[in-house]
Amino acid sequence: MTTRKHRQRYVLPDPPEREPEDMTSFKHLGENGNVHHLIQHFGNREATVFGSEKFISSAPRSPAHSRRIPDLLISFNAKPELYDASNGYVISEQGKAPDFVLEVASPSTGREDVGRKRDDYAAMGILEYWRFDETGEFHGTRLAGDRLVDGAFQAIPIEALEEGVLQGYCETLNLFLRWDNGQLGWYDPDTGRHIVTFDDERLRADAAGARVAEEQRARLAAEARVRELEAELARRDAEG
Numbered sequence: 001m002t003t004r005k006h007r008q009r010y011v012l013p014d015p016p017e018r019e020p021e022d023m024t025s026f027k028h029l030g031e032n033g034n035v036h037h038l039i040q041h042f043g044n045r046e047a048t049v050f051g052s053e054k055f056i057s058s059a060p061r062s063p064a065h066s067r068r069i070p071d072l073l074i075s076f077n078a079k080p081e082l083y084d085a086s087n088g089y090v091i092s093e094q095g096k097a098p099d100f101v102l103e104v105a106s107p108s109t110g111r112e113d114v115g116r117k118r119d120d121y122a123a124m125g126i127l128e129y130w131r132f133d134e135t136g137e138f139h140g141t142r143l144a145g146d147r148l149v150d151g152a153f154q155a156i157p158i159e160a161l162e163e164g165v166l167q168g169y170c171e172t173l174n175l176f177l178r179w180d181n182g183q184l185g186w187y188d189p190d191t192g193r194h195i196v197t198f199d200d201e202r203l204r205a206d207a208a209g210a211r212v213a214e215e216q217r218a219r220l221a222a223e224a225r226v227r228e229l230e231a232e233l234a235r236r237d238a239e240g
Contacts, residue, residue: 010060012088015053015069018106025052025071025104028132028184033197035072038186041195042074049075049098055088056098058124068120072102074173097125099172102132104184110138118146122153128172129153134182142166143179 029035029052039050051073058066073089075098082093091097101121103113113131121129129146133139143166146153158168166179169189176187186195 009085012055012057012060012067012086012090014087015055024106024134028104028134029072029102032183034184034186037195037197038074041186042076044076045080047077047079049073049078049080049083049089049094051075051083051089051098054083056101056124057088057090059092060086060090066120068117068124070098070101071104072100073098074100091124097127099127100130100170101126101128102130105131105133105135105138107138114139114144118153122146122148122151128156128170130168130170130177132177132179132184143168143177145170145177147171 035050035052039045042048052071053069055067055069056073067088075089075094075096078094078096078098083089086093089098103109103117105113109117110133118129125148127148131139131141131144133142136142141158143158145156145158145168147156148154156168156170158166161167161178164181167176167187169175170177173186174189175195176189178185178187187193188195
């Protein structure tokens with residue numbers, strides 16, 4: 001009797017460590033909670049991949065030069081467990097390319113973000129590719145986005161809302177991406193408001209706590225009033 005040997009899964013290598021000057025993505029995505037805000041906004045973690053700082057590869061053993069390391073990717077109707085098992089996003093395993101990729105400009109990657117990386121993301125079939133540059137120094141513009149149309153990227157219109165505020169509509173996320181005086185924001189087109197943030201969650205928790213405390217005070221006051229009435233009735237019965 002023979003047994004079938006299971007092929008060992010090919011796991012993508014860890015990306016190389018970045019230099020401190022290139023850690024701009026952490027400032028605009030991690031430190032301020034932007035990725036957390038997006039995860040909370042979309043939910044459905046069982047079928048949505050939120051990825052960062054790991055390779056995207058067309059196939060498990062694609063040549064190293066064809067892999068890319070996005071600052072942020074989002075893929076709906078995907079398999080987070082495969083992303084974890086492969087240590088990155090393998091398009092052939094997932095059965096689809098990511099819906100959204102974002103690059104945050106840094107001194108060493110800025111030129112590649114607008115050149116070879118843009119071409120590679122289009123070839124991979126990524127639906128929308130966005131670029132954010134705090135100063136505009138490394139990408140040549142502060143905010144830019146491309147949408148895949150017939151296999152090629154077409155620029156997404158970016159409008160100036162006011163001095164120091166740029167905005168473009170991301171169709172795949174149904175959100176406006178905004179460059180606001182060097183800060184990255186995500187705005188709901190239905191409400192015109194930023195998606196829920198840590199501060200919003202804190203205020204909501206504080207408000208809920210205040211409501212609970214007020215309800216408790218009202219309950220204690222009502223119980224005290226009942227005891228007063230019972231005592232008054234008892235006194236009248238004793239006097240009567």
